[in-house]
Amino acid sequence: MEPVSENIRLLKRAYWLIKLRWIAIVCVGAAIYVSSNFLEIELQDAALYSIAILLALYNLTVLLLLNHFTKRGNEVSHVAVKKIINVQISTDLLILTVLLHFSGGIENPFVFYFIFHMIIASILLSVWDSYLQATFAVLVFGLLVLLEYLQLIPHYCLRGFVPNCLHRNKLYILGTFFVFATAIYLAVYMASYISVRLKRTERAYMQANILLQSKDQIKDEYVLRVTHDIKSHLATIQSCLGMVVNKVVGPLDDKPMEFINRAHVRTIKLTNFVKTLLKLTQMRLNDKLEIDVFPLRDTVRNAVVAVRTKAEDKSITLNCDVEPSVDTISGNQFSIEEVFTNLLLNAIRYTPEKGTVTIGAKNGMDCVVIEIADTGIGIPADELDDVFDEFFRGSNARKFQKDGTGLGLSIAKYIVERHGGKIWIDSIEDTGTKFWITLPKGSRQSQTT
Amino acid sequence: MANAKIMIVDDDPDYIDVVKTILEREQYTVVTAGNKIEGMEKIRAEKPDLAILDVMMNAWQDGFEMSRQLKKDPQFNNMPILMLTAVDNRTGIGFKSTAGDPTWLPVDVFLDKPVEPDVLLSEVKKLLSNKVENGTGI
Structure with a gap:
């Protein structure tokens, strides 16, 4: 008030x-x-x-x-x-x-x-x-x-x-x-x-x-400062190690190089983790979301193009099935594209070679329904309720892929809900997973929520 | 544009050394500064072909202010600016800008730290060649 x-x-x-x-x-x-x-x-x-x-x-x-x-x-x-x-x-x-x-x-x-x-x-x-x-x-x-x-x-x-x-x-x-x-x-x-x-x-x-x-403003500035400080130290460490790994500076013996390599890889992982975590924190703290009306077809296509190479690397068939009549939606295009890309990458990551990943979109009553399905390892039935929790990773997912922050789905859920949409999951272990997303159709003028 | 002069303004001397080493290997002349004031002085004195700026230095919007000042200055408004930062502003849910519209970035290229040497070099090359094409180079 x-x-x-x-x-x-x-x-x-x-x-x-x-x-x-x-x-x-x-x-x-x-x-x-x-x-x-x-x-x-x-x-x-x-x-x-x-x-x-x-x-x-x-x-x-x-x-x-x-x-x-x-x-x-x-x-x-x-x-x-x-x-x-x-x-x-x-x-x-x-x-x-x-x-x-x-x-x-x-x-x-x-x-x-x-x-x-x-x-x-x-x-x-x-x-x-x-x-x-x-x-x-x-x-x-x-x-x-x-x-x-x-x-x-x-x-x-x-x-x-x-x-x-x-x-x-x-x-x-x-x-x-x-x-x-x-x-x-x-x-x-x-x-x-x-x-x-x-x-x-x-x-x-x-x-x-x-x-x-x-107090809120002080908290925001504090988080921003911490974000910058953690990320910039990590960026410098990663860049310094990168100078050695990429042989920009003189050669190194195999053994020291191997350890520098390991440190470099771990720094990249830590940087990514910190980036993801801080992004979630920033999203929570920031109440502004730039909204535009944009065609969903293009957003889905962009996401598919972004992950195609990753799918090809594993010989995974990537299908895109967007109804030609699918409506425009109102939201932040960048964030929505990020949700699709992350869910597709997730699907590719947890689908064994030669599997199939499909993204589809069709019109609902007053919303657009997006479906992302894979023929991957699935999620155990008793863990389905927890998949959107922060830092949660499925027990079979951890065995299948060691790396992962457990934050991707939390961010996806947060973004979808900020748009007034819903996201839910359907999965059978060892058979595949299906994500459903509904997003309200766009009719509003460009605005900031 | 070989031997082009590039100005790096960053408050992290270690990061300056990394970028400087990458650029110097490609025969660029590199000038460095650790803060906004030193950066502005050196830019006026050295008249570089390109500036690489950090966003957050002493104050968190120093880089933005610097780029705004430079773009307003007729002597430097054609000098390309590459902004390197650890704060991401491209999500639309990105950081709050107290400096006005958060999408308003008075820079030519915006890269997230850490940046791969290849990416940095290709962006630098692109910005310098654009400058030559536009007839504003030395």
Whole structure:
């Protein structure tokens, strides 16, 4: 999750507030209509509808103001956005009070809708601001009740809902106001309590995320450095030995030459092993894969051409059976070609002389199916589940071919799965092995995953 | 292009000796440097026909930076650059480049260390003959 800056988050919440207000406006309109037309409650329809229209105009103004801020993006300070939210909530409280004034004042049970504003304030604003909003709500509503009680402003009785006007009933107003005020403060206390904890947890997660990203980068650089250091030492050792083995520098007696030869061969093996191991590590660490849409036919052909000499050396028949209609796939062509080449080389390596190795490709439903089959030594049934594990080599494979890193199939599996494909194996010992690969058909544009 | 002058920039003196020996056997004149700064100075002074650069020297992208500087310099932008490295960048899942697009290699040939003497010599020969054909040789 990318950390989002505080001002952008607040802007998004301010928009959420606007959306809520649109819903509220519709509900107010509907409530006025239903109450006066169906429930026969006496209401100041004209005044209430006018307030609803005023509310809509006010919401539109706030929306335009926010759009203006959004265009400035990161330049807007979160303090400015917070101020807008504060003003919005205060205005909402005022408008709700006016609505209540024209619909029965303290007699109207909608008075408890102030609680929603308090919850919203607690989510969006600081604890201090939320309590200020609560105090403002209590004062504004208290003033309305007091002015109506003192008959300094008219009271619009909610006839049809209450049996008689209650705005002069001391016990009722004191009781209701007491419950109202405590409910408001309790709502702020509870919502702020949860909100503060959630914000703290969120901040901790964000900090952990940033820390993880920087650690990841350090790890990547570390692996890259180690990769380079191990490989460059080995490269130099191999090259120095190569100078003697290839007789670039003076001749050497047979016996010392034989040992230098052995050291050279072992260095080449070690270099290859380290290269393969580090490649797997790098692939795991690196999350970027260059993706293109490319024809599978060419990739299969390239792989076949790459291994042909090896097959000929063992008099192995190499068949290539790709359906002419086979589709393009989306992926990294180099990696996919590498998978095919490695699997073909594996097949050739573990197939006795004069055997057959076949690579085929055909269209599946939404994927392309590739099949690589050989008439080789096969894999014992009880070892089939482990063949894709790192460093695993079949017991018969080790006897047949001493060398091998046990990493080739892990890399193949990793690459295929990174492409959203699947790879699995079918094998009978002493008869042959068949690898199946499915790769999603390509329709996407060139992209990086 | 016999007697062509070749510059090797690598922080591994042993590897420099190997490449130098291979090239000198073929009658090339070899100049060497152990880091980017020394390499740039010697290239300016010696004006070689070809440069063989290592990627990771003091900083890991030294070779890339050097090749970029050289390709931007009108005096050297025709000088072929062969890059030798122990870090593989051709897999598409290769190393992360903090120097921008990882596929962007401002070099003429990219070889993975260790390189077989025959392969190195044939690439050197090819690059030098291309240079002569393009009319930019000495």
